[in-house]
Amino acid sequence: MNRPKVQKYVKPKHIDDYPVGPQFTAGFLAETNAGWRTFRPIIDKNLCINCLRCYIVCPDGVIFKSENKVDVDYDYCKGCGVCAHECPVNAIKMVKEELL
Amino acid sequence: MSKKLFISGDEAVAIGTKLSRPNVISAYPITPQTVTVERLSEMVESGELKAEYMHVESEHSAMSAAMGVSAVGARAFTATSSQGLLYMAEGLHYASGGRYPIVMMNANRSLALPWSIYGDQRDSLSLLDSGWIQVYVEDAQEALDMIIQAYKIAENKDVLTPFMVNLDGFVLTHTYELVEIPEQEKVDKFLPPFQTPNKMSFEEPKNMAFSTTPADNLEYKYQQNRAMLNSIDVINDVDKEFGDKFDRYYGGMVQEYRCDDADVVIFTLGSITGTVRMIVDKLRDEGKKVGLLKIRYMRPFPEKEIIKLAGKVKAIGVVEKDISFGYEGTVYTNVNSALSKLDNAPLSLDFLCGMGGRDVSKSDIYNMFISLFKAVNGEKQKRVQFINMGVETDE
Amino acid sequence: MNNTDIKRITPKNITDKEFFYGHKACAGCGGSLAVRLALKVLGERTFAVLPAGCMSAVGFIYPQMAFVNNAIISTFPGAASMASGISVGARALGLKDYKTVVFAGDGGTADIGIQALSGAIDRNEDIIYVCYDNEAYMNTGIQKSGLTPYGTKTTTTPAGKNIHGAQTFKKNLFEIMAAHEIAYAATASVGYPQDYIDKINKAKHTKGTSFIHVYATCPTGWGIPTEIAIQIAKEAVDSGLFYLAEYQNRNFKLNKNPKSFFPVKDYLLKQSRFKHLTDNDIKIIEQQRDEKWEYMRKHWN
Ligand SMILES: Cc1ncc(C[n+]2csc(CCOP(=O)(O)OP(=O)(O)O)c2C)c(N)n1
Ligand code: SF4
Ligand SMILES: [Mg+2]
Numbered sequence: 001m002n003r004p005k006v007q008k009y010v011k012p013k014h015i016d017d018y019p020v021g022p023q024f025t026a027g028f029l030a031e032t033n034a035g036w037r038t039f040r041p042i043i044d045k046n047l048c049i050n051c052l053r054c055y056i057v058c059p060d061g062v063i064f065k066s067e068n069k070v071d072v073d074y075d076y077c078k079g080c081g082v083c084a085h086e087c088p089v090n091a092i093k094m095v096k097e098e099l100l
Numbered sequence: 101m102s103k104k105l106f107i108s109g110d111e112a113v114a115i116g117t118k119l120s121r122p123n124v125i126s127a128y129p130i131t132p133q134t135v136t137v138e139r140l141s142e143m144v145e146s147g148e149l150k151a152e153y154m155h156v157e158s159e160h161s162a163m164s165a166a167m168g169v170s171a172v173g174a175r176a177f178t179a180t181s182s183q184g185l186l187y188m189a190e191g192l193h194y195a196s197g198g199r200y201p202i203v204m205m206n207a208n209r210s211l212a213l214p215w216s217i218y219g220d221q222r223d224s225l226s227l228l229d230s231g232w233i234q235v236y237v238e239d240a241q242e243a244l245d246m247i248i249q250a251y252k253i254a255e256n257k258d259v260l261t262p263f264m265v266n267l268d269g270f271v272l273t274h275t276y277e278l279v280e281i282p283e284q285e286k287v288d289k290f291l292p293p294f295q296t297p298n299k300m301s302f303e304e305p306k307n308m309a310f311s312t313t314p315a316d317n318l319e320y321k322y323q324q325n326r327a328m329l330n331s332i333d334v335i336n337d338v339d340k341e342f343g344d345k346f347d348r349y350y351g352g353m354v355q356e357y358r359c360d361d362a363d364v365v366i367f368t369l370g371s372i373t374g375t376v377r378m379i380v381d382k383l384r385d386e387g388k389k390v391g392l393l394k395i396r397y398m399r400p401f402p403e404k405e406i407i408k409l410a411g412k413v414k415a416i417g418v419v420e421k422d423i424s425f426g427y428e429g430t431v432y433t434n435v436n437s438a439l440s441k442l443d444n445a446p447l448s449l450d451f452l453c454g455m456g457g458r459d460v461s462k463s464d465i466y467n468m469f470i471s472l473f474k475a476v477n478g479e480k481q482k483r484v485q486f487i488n489m490g491v492e493t494d495e
Numbered sequence: 496m497n498n499t500d501i502k503r504i505t506p507k508n509i510t511d512k513e514f515f516y517g518h519k520a521c522a523g524c525g526g527s528l529a530v531r532l533a534l535k536v537l538g539e540r541t542f543a544v545l546p547a548g549c550m551s552a553v554g555f556i557y558p559q560m561a562f563v564n565n566a567i568i569s570t571f572p573g574a575a576s577m578a579s580g581i582s583v584g585a586r587a588l589g590l591k592d593y594k595t596v597v598f599a600g601d602g603g604t605a606d607i608g609i610q611a612l613s614g615a616i617d618r619n620e621d622i623i624y625v626c627y628d629n630e631a632y633m634n635t636g637i638q639k640s641g642l643t644p645y646g647t648k649t650t651t652t653p654a655g656k657n658i659h660g661a662q663t664f665k666k667n668l669f670e671i672m673a674a675h676e677i678a679y680a681a682t683a684s685v686g687y688p689q690d691y692i693d694k695i696n697k698a699k700h701t702k703g704t705s706f707i708h709v710y711a712t713c714p715t716g717w718g719i720p721t722e723i724a725i726q727i728a729k730e731a732v733d734s735g736l737f738y739l740a741e742y743q744n745r746n747f748k749l750n751k752n753p754k755s756f757f758p759v760k761d762y763l764l765k766q767s768r769f770k771h772l773t774d775n776d777i778k779i780i781e782q783q784r785d786e787k788w789e790y791m792r793k794h795w796n
Contacts, residue, residue, distance in 0.1 A: 003513040009558045015326070018319055020260060021199030021298040022312065026305035027563035029517040036522065052506035056688050057725045059520065059528040061513040080522035080714075081722030094722075123587035126580060152583045156576060157614030164573030164611065168580025171567055172542070174588050176580070190570050300565035300581075302540055302593070308567040310555035 002064065004029050006075060033060070037079035039094040045069045047091035054083035054092060104280050109272040110135035112240035112279050113179065113205045113265070116247030118149045119287045120203070123174035126154035126165035130184040131217045132273040133207040137179055151177075159184040163191030163202075170200035171308055173299035175251065178202065181269060182209035182223045189227060195262045196231025197324060198309050199298050201254035202262040203247060204232075208370065208421070209269040210456045218457020219269030220421035221369060225398070225430045231324060233263045233331055234398045236370040240277040243267050245348060248282070252291050252338050258330040260298060268371040268421075270457070282346055290345055332400050353402035355394040358384060359409055362391030364472045366417045367406075369395050369431055372453075372460060376419065379465040390469055395431065406438040415447050415472040419465070421454040428452075428484045447475055453487035464488060501700050504692050509535050518561035519553040523721030525685040525712030525728055526550050526627040530598050532688060533625055536695040539564050541594045542581045546574035546608060548600035549634045549713075550627065572607040574599045575615040578622045586621075594623065594699060601628040601642035604708075605668045612706075616675040619703040623695070626668065626706070629713035637716045641666045644736070645783065646776050647768050649716075654771035664783055669708050673742040678703035680742040684710035686729030690739055690750065697741075710737045718767025727765065733757035735784045740795065747795035759784065 009030035012018050048069045055063045055070055062073040063083060084092035107115070113136045117125070125144070127137045143149035156162045159180050166176035180188065185206055195202055206224050210216040224234055233254065237243045246265045254263040267273050300306045312320060336352035343349030358380055359365055368376050373394045383390045393409060395402060410416060416439070420431040427433065432450035439445040451468050453460045464487050475481040486493075514534035520527035530550055534541060543566040545551035551568040554561040569577035574597045582595040599608055604626035612624060631649050632638040638651040643661045648654040652661040672680045679701040683691040691709055698705030710731055712724040719727055731737040734757040739750040759781050763769035772780075 002511045003516050004563060006517075012319070015319060015323060018316075018323060019298075020257075020323070021308075022197065022310050022320055022557065023298055023300075023306045023308040024310065024558060024560050026307050026560055026565060027516070028307075028558060028560045030558045031517075033517060033519070056506045056509075056532070057528065057685075059522075059524050059531065059724070060518070061516055061531050065511060076517050078522040080724065081720075082523055082724050085722035086725055124580065124584050126576075152587050154579065154583055155618060156579075157610060157617070160570075160572060161576030161579075161611045161614055164570060164576035165580030165583070167569075167573075168544070168567075168577040168582075169584035169587075170580075171577075172581055172584045172588065172590075174584035176584070191573065194570055300542060300567065302565070305539075305563070305565045307555050307560035307562050307565075310557045310560070310568060311552065312557045316557055 003061065003073065006030070006032050032075040033078055034075050037077060038097055039079045039081060040074065040097055040100060041072055041077065041079070041081070041083050041092045042095050043070060043072065044091045044093070047089050049089055051088060053086050053088060057082055057086050102280055102283050104278050106276055107240060107279050108135060108274050108276050109240040109243050109267050110274065111139055112244040113247055113267065114139035114143065115281060116244035117177050118143050119282060119284055120248050120251045120291060121175065122151050122177040124152045124154060124169040125177045126156050126162045126169070127178045128156055128159045128162050128180065128184060130181045132209060132269040133179045133181040133205065135273065136205055159187040160191060163188040163195060166202045167191065167195050167198060167200050170202055171300055173294065173296055173301065175294045176202045179205040181207035182211055185223045185227065186211065189230065192227055192230035192232060197320070199260040199324070199327070200262060201260050201296070203250045203254060204262065204264050205247065206264050206266050207269045207273045208266050216456040219271055220455045220457070221266070222422040224264060224266050225422045228399055228430065231261065231328070232399065233261055233328070234266060235396055236266045236398065237272070238371055238373045238394065240272065241279045241348070242350060243272065244279055245342065245346070248287055248291060249338050249342055253331060253334050255294050255296070256334045259327050259334055260296060261327050261331060266370065271371045286345060290342065328400050335397065350396060353397050354405045355396060356409065357392040357394070359391035359393060361389055363389040363414045364417070364469060364476065365391040365393055365409065365413050366419055366468060367393045367395055367431070367435060368419050369398070372419055375460065375462055376465050379462055379469065383469055398431070398434070401434055401438070403438040406435060407441055410439055410442055410446055413446050414476045415449070417449045417451055417468050417472045419451045419453060419468065423452050423455070449475060449481055450484045451487050452484065458488055460487065501696055504536055504696050509692070510538065512539070514539070514563045515554065515561055516563065517559060519556060519559070520549065521715045523712070523714040523724040525724050526600070526629055527553070528685050529625065529627040529691070529709045529711045532692055533596065533598070533695045534564060536692055537594050537596055537699055540592055541565070541596055542567070542585070544569050544574050544578040544581065544595065544597045546599050546603040547571040547634065548603050550598050552634050571603055573611055574603060574608050575612040575622070575624060579615045579618065579620040582621050595621065596623040596625060598625050598627060600633070601626060601630060602632040602640035605641040605666050613675065616672065616677050616704045616706070619678065621703060623698045623705045623707070626708045627711040628708060629711050629716060631716050633713050633716045642668060645780055646772050648771060649768070659771060659773065659776050669740065669742070672706040673747065676745065677706055677742070679705040682708045682738060682740050684728045684732050684737060684739065685712060686710070686725055686727070686732055687739065694741070716768070719765060723765070727762070730757050730762040734759045734762040735788055736762065736780070738791065740791070749791055749795050752792065752796070
């Protein structure tokens with residue numbers, strides 16, 4: 001697995017269900033960040049030249065390589081728009097969520 | 101065969117530390133702790149102690165580094181005193197909240213201002229709430245033994261709480277005594293290597309020392325408090341196991357001396373205990389029913405032991421080298437909190453002495469007992485008494 | 496290791512694994528990009544230490560644990576010393592082939608953490624210290640730090656009629672670090688990600704302490720739209736207000752020495768933290784920049 005996925009978190013019922021001390025499994029994600037987004041990046045795979053600029057500059061790391069193109073993990077994309085702004089061939093459009 | 105050496109309290113701590121096989125020592129020098137870190141440095145240099153010595157640039161970093169060491173599951177030691185202890189205050193709470201069982205020697209010394217390098221216990225007592233186990237030792241032998249016990253108690257899986265071994269500055273740190281040195285082999289059998297679930301590793305990566313929202317914070321604090329309370333049984337068990345193996349029992353949470361049928365008992369902390377013991381003997385020879393309770397641990401607090409004893413006596417005097425300005429001595433406050441749980445609590449007096457290195461003589465102790473007897477006989481005594489003031493105060 | 500022996504890490508061959516994921520940083524946060532890219536270069540056998548500051552605040556809110564590798568929050572002043580303890584403690588246990596990295600803000604580095612950092616460099620601890628510089632104490636609500644530039648409006652350097660924001664210039668953090676004769680030091684910008692990746696990679700292969708000062712956009716604190724986060728960090732370099740340089744073996748090197756600068760005014764006035772600046776304020780900023788460049792060009796190449 002290249003990136004963690006959201007997991008079911010069961011809130012402790014007994015004090016002994018808590019970890020000993022403030023420490024927990026690395027990479028445990030109890031929730032997504034999708035709700036933050038007002039604009040969604042949509043990648044036009046026909047335009048994408050696979051330069052990987054968006055992949056490198058994404059602050060959240062939600063763009064991943066997929067079949068010689070790139071794709072987005074919408075569970076964790078916050079819609080900052082950096083990818084669309086940096087894309088040299090304008091292959092990424094930011095589209096308002098409620099229009100989708 | 102174990103051997104005996106004529107050494108100071110600081111040196112005894114260094115040897116106790118060496119025998120406990122820490123992986124890393126991170127410390128910053130301050131009088132009167134310096135001899136301990138100097139000896140440890142020499143042991144690392146000679147190869148006698150296989151540990152890394154980190155020359156950190158401050159006490160804050162000494163504690164911060166020790167937490168890093170513990171967070172990867174290695175055994176950490178540090179030592180400080182007075183201003184240095186306060187400088188690491190942020191780290192003290194952090195280490196206990198993080199459940200890192202670091203062992204630290206603190207040479208009890210006065211706090212500035214005014215500057216004073218002499219002993220009193222205001223440094224550690226002002227950090228009573230930092231979540232560290234606090235033991236106060238009486239002599240160099242106990243200092244050595246308690247470093248070894250400290251690791252065993254602190255690292256117990258039900259405790260995982262840092263541990264502060266307090267020695268009175270100069271009176272203990274710099275006084276030479278004949279000390280029996282336990283054999284390494286026996287110590288190794290007594291103190292197994294450090295194991296903890298609370299660490300980062302590549303087999304089981306962790307995110308540590310995280311933030312909580314109000315939804316979980318209280319549970320972590322409850323857990324921390326429970327661990328500290330758990331340590332009471334562990335302290336008593338470890339004292340027994342140590343005694344069985346090394347022939348020296350310290351009594352666990354407290355040590356009673358001639359308390360059996362006593363009417364008047366003095367409570368002590370640290371090195372003053374020896375002097376009080378002598379006066380108890382003297383008064384007993386005179387037919388007076390007196391006793392001594394050496395409070396060994398201030399956290400966790402020996403409430404149960406105090407209540408048990410207090411139910412049988414008429415008066416308690418607390419001798420302590422500190423004051424909480426605007427109120428009374430901190431030990432006294434704690435003792436009275438325990439006494440308040442009794443229906444018929446004995447009367448109690450607070451004797452503040454030895455601050456900034458002020459002498460406390462045998463006759464001072466003798467007079468404390470006299471004051472307690474007077475109180476028992478209905479003669480009014482000041483509840484909080486400054487012992488050995490050099491001037492009139494119009495009080 | 497000779498720098499030329501290091502295999503270059505590029506967008507094509509960099510690991511697909513993400514190590515800083517699902518965090519709660521603001522959209523477009525440059526600090527989070529600096530952390531993400533560095534961890535991709537350093538890999539999973541890395542202990543990350545984060546002092547109080549945005550990256551620790553957004554990365555470890557129980558039970559949301561955003562670091563896939565081992566990571567720990569240190570006290571605000573204690574990042575370098577805690578990282579030292581981890582590095583030394585792991586070595587004492589016989590651990591091999593691991594890295595210890597710090598990600599600390601400008602305040603955590605240039606102000607409150609500088610003592611512990613100086614100590615760590617002095618001991619030549621085997622750690623990599625990354626300072627992501629967003630030019631203010633962001634986590635506490637945008638207050639001035641020792642790396643806040645002249646003229647910046649922060650919540651403790653308000654821009655009024657009498658005083659136009661911060662009245663001090665950025666500390667020379669990179670040179671202060673280099674003055675320790677540190678094993679490796681560099682400046683970088685999230686606006687030049689490949690250069691940053693190269694420098695982290697170099698730090699990874701350096702024995703002893705490395706220090707990287709990376710310019711990292713904070714859209715929230717700077718008052719810019721999130722999508723220009725990378726562009727603005729590039730313009731900071733192109734305008735000469737930040738510079739890309741390295742220090743190694745007693746030598747300073749300017750990695751980028753532009754013939755002409757991107758207009759300072761165009762860089763500044765995009766950001767609401769600089770909107771109040773007068774032409775005279777901007778002149779002072781340019782003058783300071785020119786003096787600095789004159790010095791660097793003379794001594795660093
Ligand atoms: C000893 C101490 N003093 C103050 C703080 C409050 N504090 C926490 S984070 C922070 C600002 C961090 O600024 P910086 O290091 O620049 O990181 P940023 O938040 O900008 O990422 C401050 C002042 C603290 N946690 N500890
Ligand atoms: S306030 Fe700034 S530095 Fe902090 S998370 Fe948001 S964008 Fe990043
Ligand atoms: Mg900052």
